[in-house]
Amino acid sequence: MTNAQGSLDLKPLVSPRSVAVVGMSTKPGSAGLVVLRNLLDAGFQGPVHLVGRSGGEIGERAVLTSIAELPLGVDLAILLLPSDAVLDTVQACVERGVRAAVCFASGFAEMGDAGRDKQQLIADTARAGGMLLLGPNTIGFFNNVDRFHVSMVELELPPRLRPEDGPAVAVVAQSGGIGIHVAASLRARGVPVSYVLTTGNEAQLGLAEILNFLEQDSSTTTVVVYAEQIRSAPHVLAALARLRAAGKRVVLLHPGRSELAQAATRSHTGALAGNHAAMRLAVERAGVLVVDSLEEAIDLGQLMLRFEQPPVGGLGLITASGALCGIALDYLEPLGLEMPAMSLAQAEVLREHLPIYTPPRNPLDLGTLIGPRPDLIGRGVAAEQDDPSIGSLLVSLPMPSSEIAPVWLDAYLDGMQGRSKPAIFVMQNEDIPLPPAMIERAVRSGTVLMRSPERALRALASFTRYGRMRAEWEAAGAGTRVQLPGELPNLASGTLPEWQGKLLLQGAGLPTPAGALATSADEAAAVAERIGYPVAMKAQSAHLAHKTEAGGVLLGIADEASLRQAWQRLHDNICNHDASLVLDGVLVEAMGERGLELVVGAVRDLQWGPVLMVGLGGIWVEALGDVQLLGPDLPLAGIVARLRSLRGAKLLQGFRGAPAVDLDAVAQAVATLGALMLARPEIAEIDINPLVAYGAGRGVVALDALVVVQ
Known part of the structure; x- marks a missing residue:
């Protein structure tokens, strides 16, 4: 049918x-x-x-x-x-x-x-x-x-x-x-x-x-x-x-x-x-x-329903209360919406209509002027609407008499004439009923009329977030995509040992430490000689979920004699942990210098597809859960914006003498992970913890990798 x-x-x-x-x-x-x-x-x-x-x-x-x-x-x-x-x-x-x-x-x-x-x-x-x-x-x-x-x-x-x-x-x-x-x-x-x-x-x-x-x-x-x-x-x-x-x-x-x-x-x-x-x-x-x-x-x-085009700019606020200006600024900060300064051009347009003690700015506090001069509401609306940095507007006024309320609404509508940026007119004192004439005028004119300034602020913040998200996706459609190499390794089903996971990352273009898998102490010594000391040694098996707890990770090995001793100690540790466990070998890698540890991961939801996650690594992700969730094809600029939205973003920008990290390289790594999840639907999960980020121009390195294949 x-x-x-x-x-x-x-x-x-x-x-x-x-x-x-x-x-x-x-x-x-x-x-x-x-x-x-x-x-x-x-x-x-x-x-x-x-x-x-x-x-x-x-x-x-x-x-x-x-x-x-x-x-x-x-x-x-x-x-x-x-x-x-x-x-x-x-x-x-x-x-x-x-x-x-x-x-x-x-x-x-x-x-x-x-x-x-x-x-x-x-x-x-x-x-x-x-x-x-x-x-x-x-x-x-x-x-x-x-x-x-x-x-x-x-x-x-x-x-x-x-x-x-x-x-x-x-x-x-x-x-x-x-x-x-x-x-x-x-x-x-x-x-x-x-x-x-x-x-x-x-x-x-x-x-x-x-x-x-x-x-x-x-x-x-x-x-x-x-x-x-x-x-x-x-x-x-x-x-x-x-x-x-x-x-x-x-x-x-x-x-x-x-x-x-x-x-x-x-x-x-x-x-x-x-x-x-x-x-x-x-x-x-x-x-x-x-x-x-x-x-x-x-x-x-x-x-x-009233405004088809979502905003991307900041908020303009017109009120009759200086206190509300401060309240609004506090309310908007966690919502991620800013209140930009009024442009010089619009300030000049508005200045000639305002007394010297009322500066033309955003937020615009008209105070008691709206009583004798309701036309200033419309002039303020026009100035804020015409300001290129302002994407949406809130006019929030106290409840006047039933005769004055429609007058203020008409002044607002005069300013909105021919202008289309999303706007909300708030008549405060929400427990007091509005005059019927005002409600009828608002409905007839299509005014978005609310009673709570906080609800209006939240609505405009959500609408702006939506507009900015739409702009990101449009940029993604027009922008270049991360291109993966034509040949990637075939993947066995199940949880891959770290060395195989890193081969996949290397094939996708993600940097990992120099190193290789060794199946004997002599091979391990040869790898270490080639990449240079100090090195790390990690036991490798798909059945060894927690290498560190089993004594399967040894760090800072300085020379060949120490390496041969470490080889035996590592195998003794694994045997004591699980005598039946057979290793693929031992991954020998160069010790990397210290940087900022991040965690980057992806998981495939059976209904909705891949979801990426990026955040501060190490103890930060466990203690604070400071992560951002992303779609697999978010453009690089969008990924950088998400990184800057982390609560610990100051650490990315340089903190207490540490250099600012290479955000472009981090974004490239995240985008590569997304492209990998889209290209290989059999991958159920990838976890890189830590991804170490270095200073500008020095890139990133994936120190550990967990890959699960369906």
Whole structure:
């Protein structure tokens, strides 16, 4: 059941011509009566068939006692049944040619393996019969475009979307409660909402299919998604690519960063926990703005609907409070958003309108001037909007009288006239209701109106991070890629011993210490003579996971006599550790000079692909966890920016007499690792700890390497 574009045709589900409500009861307050009332109150004009074991009548409608009594080819069946009755009912619907079904019942994958198997059987039955299935464990959906609502919850039904409302936001959520909350919050701000689609356990229809439908929907330009698990990464990424190509924007809230959150989502929809970091990198690469809270999901949904182009510059702030300037600067620092100085040109434009005691600058504190001179709000907005270093603007003012508030908003709108940089107008004192005239003016003008300056700051910081990330990826598409050599060594399956891992790194162009594998003391002496003393000796075996703990690493060997003694001592240590262990040999390497130790690694997520990690090595990574996670094809400039974002970045730039490290060489090593993961899909994991970085122009050296091959 596909449309002209090859996607599933969801019209029988979201905009059906006929409906059957299965599991009807005439009992007052029953779920069936709520569903029926929601359908009729929304104005559905098509045939509505009722099916219930007890039969009878509801109003003028007869209640059929069997699905077999339904006419052939009903578009949508709404299933109000316990979980144990769903399979037989789905099979009966298939036999009557029902084209789509919504299943509210819980008791499936969220209950564990047995429930997951039962859910899969229901999905397979529907799919084999060519029937769409939404749920189970969903509360239904709201189609505001056609005003067709399927819900077993008594709510104030949203109005029909009107052409004059303009572009709208669609809300997609695995949780019905979250979906309704986000949509209601947006509507309360006057934001038009096209659909609220709650997918539940996603036995058959999931996020990918819903996104494909919204990509074809002309009323929707922005999508807010709450997903507890993304079940089919390739299909979702493909759907996101189509949305982006169509000029549509997506905001995603995905819990699961913590183990407790993963456990909670499993118990809610039966979603299996995935790699949250890998997911985030992949969907951000596909153009999604990922947020970490419900507030951000709502705020960014509104912001992205109003402003299509995300900012990359700093923040401009106009306020009537010097204290708020300081608060904002403190708030922005950990968010990575700066407040640049106003350009000289814009300062001169603004200076002639300001008294001498109010300097034209960013942040701009107008103080009490906005009372007698509300026009200064608009002049300040125009100056900040026209400043090339400013990418977004926040105007945050105290709540005045109900007569003055719309005047200040009009002054803001005068300054915004013909200007398109993202901007938020905040009317503070959020516990005091706004004048209705002001709300109406804000909605009519498309103003992003908020009540909390902190929420506005966070929203603009997230939008800017997204804009800068988009710019990085565009640069990656236009920039040169790391080119790996044509020939790389074949890799055995399992964990490779260090010497084999280093051969792989060498083949990819990553520097390692001079050295070679020796299988006798004489060979070890020859290697040491060639590379020069002092040397290190490391026992080599794929079955020796912790060489140091087993006494398999000896350092600072100064001459041949010491080397021969070390050879025997190392083998004695290994024998005492595990007498059955057979070594490949001993890796003899030149001792390197001291530098700054970094850790660089990569791991392949089975759903989302490779994720890179770079951070300070040694004790720093263990004690502080000071790392950055990167996509495998991030350009060199983006990698350098991530390195500068480390909490310990001062150590990279030279600290207490130490030289600044060769950041370009570090970035090249990280990019090479990413290219290696993309080129060799059998590699599951690479860990280089430490990667020693030296001063500018002196490069890096991988002192140790762990490679795992699937």
